[in-house]
Amino acid sequence: MNEHGWLGKLDWDSLVFSKLITDPSVSEAVASTAGSIVIIATVAILGLLTWFRAWGPLWSEWLTSTDHKKIGIMYIVFALVMMTRGLLEGMVMRAQQAAAPDGFLYADHFAQLFSTHGTIMIFFVAVPFVVGLVNFVMPLQIGARDVAFPVLNQISLAVTVSSGILLMVSLVVGEFSTGGWSAYPPYTGADFNPGVGPDYWVWAIVFSGAGTTLTGINFTVTIIKCRAAGMKFFRMPMFCWTVLCSSILMIFAMPPLSVAALMLGFDRYLDFHFFTNDLGGNMMNYANLFWLFGHPEVYLLVLPAYGIFSEVFSTFSAKRLYGYKSLVIATMSIAVLSFTVWLHHFFTMGQSPTINIVFGIATMLIAVPTGVKVYDWMATMYRGRIRFTTPMIYSIGFLILFVIGGLSGVILANPTVDFQVHNTLFLVAHFHNVLIPGVLFGLLAGYNYWFPKAFGFRLNDRLGRWSAFLWVLGFMLTFFPLYGAGLLGMPRRSFSYMDLTFKPYMLVAFVGAMVVLCALISLVVQLVVSLKDRDKNRVPVGDPWDGRSLEWSIPAPAPSYNFVELPRVTDRDEFTEAKEQGRAYLPPKVYRDIEVPKNNPLGFILCVLSGILMFALVWYIWWLALVSALAIIVAVIASTFRWDSERVIPASQVQKDTEKWLEQVKKSRAIGRDLENTPANVGYAKLEH
């Protein structure tokens, strides 16, 4: 099978730098710069870890941890790193189109950029960010000690990260696919794309997709089986409801993607004919499979963000969430409807008008529950005691911008209109308009909102607000012009254009992208400044925002076992209720030993091995693929021979921690909401309505 020798297709010319030598162009220089950044950053991180002797703690506190909170944090760190890359790619693309017709990139390079950008943003930014926040928050909100399957959780993270690393490697060795994030065959098949690009895509998608499916299973079981006593379904915080629906979407929507990607892989590697042009292949099958996943995917991402907005609106308006039940029902309707509309992604591919109209109407129906939600959120704010904090700015920005994005979606849902604007920048404007305010703003709001719970200190709110405003402004400048350019007929995915009518739009969009870059930078600055000032902003008592649900009832940072005593829930806003009745901050009746899962190296081992396996497959290094696949099987089997997977935290330790915390509560002064962003806030909120 191997016509390529021991290293498969790999040779010196695969390195990005060798191309720069044979062809010293700007396009190759940009590629080599990106590759160098990956290498330099890797070396720098490894060097710093060694310098600070951080390997030991990194291994025992993080890499082998089975604590859902730490796994969640690792997911988010990973997502933020990938986001930096994805955004920079967006900037480069914007620069190219602003500079057109004489841009600086080759057509293929531009194609790789939008392919990696889309793939990364969806699978390696949005998904892991969502999964990370859920991992951190959801078990706390339902009053559980952990997720249902902690080691599985680790494994999901492992394969997600190794796929992400594979994408980073593709910057240095070989090239990425030019087929867009949806990788339509036959263009991504072996005939048109014999290189390694689509193989990178296939394996990254297969492995990270498996991780997401497992996560969905894990979260679903956690919510159904691990809720605290008394937490009926209709007493769950809104966020948990959205997570439940979104996890179910993961379970049902990921398999079609895995199937599509694997079949594409079979076509490429083994000369099968699922989606080829000849011998009975059928590429419409691919389109159907892909969007059977792809459409639910966007709801999988946006539903948890809706959950975050619900929490934020209610907390920062100091009011109970308005229309809780209608929000739950709307969430469920959206989850179900999201499976009935996939065909709107290929209105123009030749099915009958009747089918198009059915799917068009189904698509528009989603606007109904979404509208319900928007009104509920507004009603939650109505007559509330609103505080204009960072999460609130994101949320209000979302509320306004998302309505615009949604409206452009309703426009696209009309097949006749879609025939005019599909494949133009109008579409690009639309989906960024829902993804950025809908998903990303939600995630960033959640990041600001729950950060103190994770690390024990607040983020700087002033810088946070700056960042939020820059995001909103940058988003509008970047993407609103695209609606215009799209209506004028500028095609998406074009690396250049001759018609200079588009130019002004592209220039404005470029300026917008620079503002987004500033937003990203300010996010980093916010983190650095907050780290520096952390002693002033500590909130050890754990309730900095006058929170309403259970996660705020424990210290910050949360102890590894979450709750000293598993809570007993009587109300939807349990913690608010507890504060009102004076039940908050009571010592437990007895202190007991607490069992938590032990550290486990399995996740890390699988991360390394699956990374090697994917790399070997991409480069046709069969012996290595075989060895690493066998090693994965052995590692998994060996792990089932670990019989003592639990570690006991002795009651005395629990008692010591808790008493120290309660002491702190007693010493602290409850502060009002107008002082919540001052050092006076130690996480002990005065009850205010």
Next chain:
Amino acid sequence: MNGNPSTSNPNVNPGQLPGAIHKDPDMVVFGFWVFMMSDLIFFGVVFAIYITMIGATAGGPGPRELFDFGSLFAQTMLLLTSSLTVGIATVTMKHQRSQASFLFWVVVTLLLGLGFLTLELYDFSQMAEKGGVPQRSGYLSAFFGLVPLHGLHVSFGCLWMLVLIAQVWKKGMLDIIKLRFLRLALFWHFLDLIWIGIFSIVYFGGWVYG
């Protein structure tokens, strides 16, 4: 809900469940059901692809030329019997019969599974001799995307049994092993169901509509 092992899973017959699994057996088994649900979607999608490609033989051999219903009947019988024996093993476990009789039934199941796989591989080689290879047509790609997927699951089940036998042999019937076996049994029945789907849709349906 958490931490307190319920005994509503009579098949596991858990004792006091100390240390090893503080988790609720119900939860573990439920988790596996959810996994199977996802796997079912996976299969369902591959089935759908097969159905859309039944006619896409591109002039190559089709179902009528390729299928050997005698062998298929034998495969079906092997798999159905193995579902029975895995059921017997579950009952042995429930009534806490000897470890030896439990292991006996697991081994029988394993052998039946291996017999099934042998016949299936033989069938594939026969098909290949008649030119029925996945590279030949979209139809055959779809066939070889689906049927070996089930075979792969069966192989995985066999490997699982081997590991389980080793563990029982080494450790005895620990509760955690019982729970693992319970999931294995569920998985095995599930594969039986999938096979019935394959038999009726892939083989029979292919023969009728191909």
